Amino acid sequence: MSTTDSHGHGPFIAAIDQGTTSSRCIVFDRDGRIVSVDQKEHEQIFPKPGWVEHDAAEIWRNVQEVVAGAVEKAGITAADVKAIGITNQRETTLMWDKNTGEPVHNAIVWQDTRTDGLCKELGRNVGQDRFRRETGLPLASYFSGPKVRWLLDNVEGLRERAERGDILFGTMDSWVIWNLTGGVDGGVHVTDVTNASRTMLMNLRSLAWDERILSSMEIPAAVLPEIRSSAEVYGTAKGGALAGVPVASALGDQQAALFGQTCFDQGEAKSTYGTGTFMLMNTGDEPVQSYNGLLTTVGYRIGDQKPVYALEGSIAVTGSLVQWMRDQMGLIKSAAEIETLASSVEDNGGAYFVPAFSGLFAPYWRSDARGVIAGLTRYVTKAHIARAVLEATAWQTREITDAMTKDSGVELTALKVDGGMTSNNLLMQTLSDFLDAPVVRPMVAETTCLGAAYAAGLAVGFWPDTDALRANWRRAAEWTPRMDADTRDREYKSWLKAVERTMGWIEDEE
Numbered sequence: 001m002s003t004t005d006s007h008g009h010g011p012f013i014a015a016i017d018q019g020t021t022s023s024r025c026i027v028f029d030r031d032g033r034i035v036s037v038d039q040k041e042h043e044q045i046f047p048k049p050g051w052v053e054h055d056a057a058e059i060w061r062n063v064q065e066v067v068a069g070a071v072e073k074a075g076i077t078a079a080d081v082k083a084i085g086i087t088n089q090r091e092t093t094l095m096w097d098k099n100t101g102e103p104v105h106n107a108i109v110w111q112d113t114r115t116d117g118l119c120k121e122l123g124r125n126v127g128q129d130r131f132r133r134e135t136g137l138p139l140a141s142y143f144s145g146p147k148v149r150w151l152l153d154n155v156e157g158l159r160e161r162a163e164r165g166d167i168l169f170g171t172m173d174s175w176v177i178w179n180l181t182g183g184v185d186g187g188v189h190v191t192d193v194t195n196a197s198r199t200m201l202m203n204l205r206s207l208a209w210d211e212r213i214l215s216s217m218e219i220p221a222a223v224l225p226e227i228r229s230s231a232e233v234y235g236t237a238k239g240g241a242l243a244g245v246p247v248a249s250a251l252g253d254q255q256a257a258l259f260g261q262t263c264f265d266q267g268e269a270k271s272t273y274g275t276g277t278f279m280l281m282n283t284g285d286e287p288v289q290s291y292n293g294l295l296t297t298v299g300y301r302i303g304d305q306k307p308v309y310a311l312e313g314s315i316a317v318t319g320s321l322v323q324w325m326r327d328q329m330g331l332i333k334s335a336a337e338i339e340t341l342a343s344s345v346e347d348n349g350g351a352y353f354v355p356a357f358s359g360l361f362a363p364y365w366r367s368d369a370r371g372v373i374a375g376l377t378r379y380v381t382k383a384h385i386a387r388a389v390l391e392a393t394a395w396q397t398r399e400i401t402d403a404m405t406k407d408s409g410v411e412l413t414a415l416k417v418d419g420g421m422t423s424n425n426l427l428m429q430t431l432s433d434f435l436d437a438p439v440v441r442p443m444v445a446e447t448t449c450l451g452a453a454y455a456a457g458l459a460v461g462f463w464p465d466t467d468a469l470r471a472n473w474r475r476a477a478e479w480t481p482r483m484d485a486d487t488r489d490r491e492y493k494s495w496l497k498a499v500e501r502t503m504g505w506i507e508d509e510e
């Protein structure tokens, strides 16, 4: 029997967000309002400089716990939940034994740079942009394909087991869905088009695995999940707090945020400010090739409708630079304190901070870049550096919006933002100043989970169509530009000069 809780708005949709630093589950009502949240962090494993791993068994335990926690906090039962949506950190790569459910190695995280050498070698053999037309992606250690190849080459006996058909590959959506739907006991091995579009192994137009790329990367097709749409019922949860509930959506977290921000029309864009920052623009039902350093990716696909594509600007280091200021430099005690410190001065005092800690992602894709603080004089204080830290996020966004305008021909009229860093008012004002465009934040800042919930709700008819979802979007805050054009242009030139200084720091042989 179905119950309604104190919120009185049942039934509900549950979304699971398996993120880089934590897993969370959020229960939403029909108005897209949050009913309950549960969240748990997992260990970040750094076996060597540049290597980042996750324990997938720990992640699955945490997912089960946060699902149970969110259901309990909402005061509901599985019978009240009409569907489960999945969203996840993208690219992070796992292989496991389908007979035992045991991972063969820790998951290799998207930030991990161990495949740099492999990518360079592939680039030399087949050309740096050899796969861009088919996959929309440059050859870079960020994506899953090279990580799969690394596992096959480095885990003893794995290639033979994979060729025998005993091994499954998946990004974290696949891992969560396989376990949720029964694991060794009949779990479904699927991924969605958005996650598949980050592997470098899927053809963007056919939305199928690309046999020529699989053969260049020496990856056996037997390990691959079935590619499905982002909003359809893949199976039913077996066991756990949501046993019996249909699992009805999967989207990479940045695509889920695009969906949660209701960017359903061509030209609409959002930017999510977390550990890294990812801006995606809906480009309609045709993939747009980037000539300016952006990625072409799948935005979402609802059931058997046409896919919607997106251009993406990915920035590796934004919120994590604030964490670095707190944890490694000890200049602030909390992330929020950066705003107080940066607000104590009028400007950056001439300092520019380019956080190319793991090379530069969009629009440069340079793995040989490393971080610099440029323009230092004795005048510069830690407050100026704090300001330069915030400005780095805003300038990197500006570089991406410039590239988006060049690639899509669409001028930015306003930017929808979300993510942890958007609670920083100074950063949001700076962003609006540097972009010379309004910046708007919605009422529900948890757009990633909301997008997964929306897609799952559409799949089971909980919401009738995307118009109903759009009606739920409400503006919570807006910042408008206050900077004069001369200052903006002068500052932008200095920023670009500082970016130049980061390039070529790592020599090939290093």
Ligand SMILES: Nc1ncnc2c1ncn2[C@@H]1O[C@H](COP(=O)(O)OP(=O)(O)O)[C@@H](O)[C@H]1O
Residues within 6 Å of the ligand: 019, 020, 021, 022, 273, 274, 275, 276, 318, 319, 320, 321, 322, 323, 335, 336, 337, 338, 339, 419, 420, 421, 423, 424
């Ligand atoms: N007030 C703030 N100012 C600047 N950065 C912040 C602030 N609050 C949080 N952050 C940064 O935002 C990030 C957390 O945002 P979140 O959206 O939860 O990230 P993720 O989903 O990537 O884990 C952290 O890197 C943190 O340093």
Ligand SMILES: O=P(O)(O)OC[C@H](O)CO
Residues within 6 Å of the ligand: 018, 019, 020, 021, 088, 089, 090, 091, 110, 252, 253, 254, 274, 275, 276
């Ligand atoms: O888990 P997040 O929010 O850090 O997002 C990671 C991105 O999906 C990486 O491409």
